[in-house]
Amino acid sequence: MAVRQHLIERPPRQVWDVLADAATFSRWVVGVADSEPGAGDWPQLGAELLYKVVVGPWTGTGRTAVRRVEPPHLLELEADSGPLGTARIAVEVRPWGRTESIVVIDEHPLRGSAGTLHNLAVDGFLQVRHRSMLSRLAAVVEESGAPVPEPSAS
Numbered sequence: 001m002a003v004r005q006h007l008i009e010r011p012p013r014q015v016w017d018v019l020a021d022a023a024t025f026s027r028w029v030v031g032v033a034d035s036e037p038g039a040g041d042w043p044q045l046g047a048e049l050l051y052k053v054v055v056g057p058w059t060g061t062g063r064t065a066v067r068r069v070e071p072p073h074l075l076e077l078e079a080d081s082g083p084l085g086t087a088r089i090a091v092e093v094r095p096w097g098r099t100e101s102i103v104v105i106d107e108h109p110l111r112g113s114a115g116t117l118h119n120l121a122v123d124g125f126l127q128v129r130h131r132s133m134l135s136r137l138a139a140v141v142e143e144s145g146a147p148v149p150e151p152s153a154s
Contacts, residue, residue, distance in 0.1 A: 016072030085112020
């Protein structure tokens with residue numbers, strides 16, 4: 001199971017602002033280059049991003065579609081990497097106090113060769129990818145400005 005979490009020193013709204021900005025996608029998603037908007041308005045349900053997929057020496061094209069969205073806490077995507085198949089990627093943003101967030105990424109193959117070849121080695125690769133991806137996401141979020149505390153729930 002490829003689930004990983006990371007503490008980001010910004011509240012959920014600031015993390016969400018980066019997730020909802022299609023222009024930042026290739027800055028934090030490992031293996032993605034040259035992303036551009038596809039159909040719809042990111043990150044609304046059904047919206048898509050198109051990009052180049054880079055895995056070692058292999059380069060192809062990819063498309064990611066929004067399958068479920070609950071701002072500012074949940075973004076579920078289906079990534080289609082052509083011959084590699086598709087994967088479900090859920091990004092959950094949980095408040096951690098008033099100025100921090102726990103971000104959880106949960107990725108599992110859905111269709112194609114990725115699903116057929118799914119094993120512990122693939123999960124290990126995804127864990128390494130997620131560690132890098134979450135660190136990159138944190139860097140993009142944290143450079144977007146000082147923490148703005150979440151309003152008190154009174």
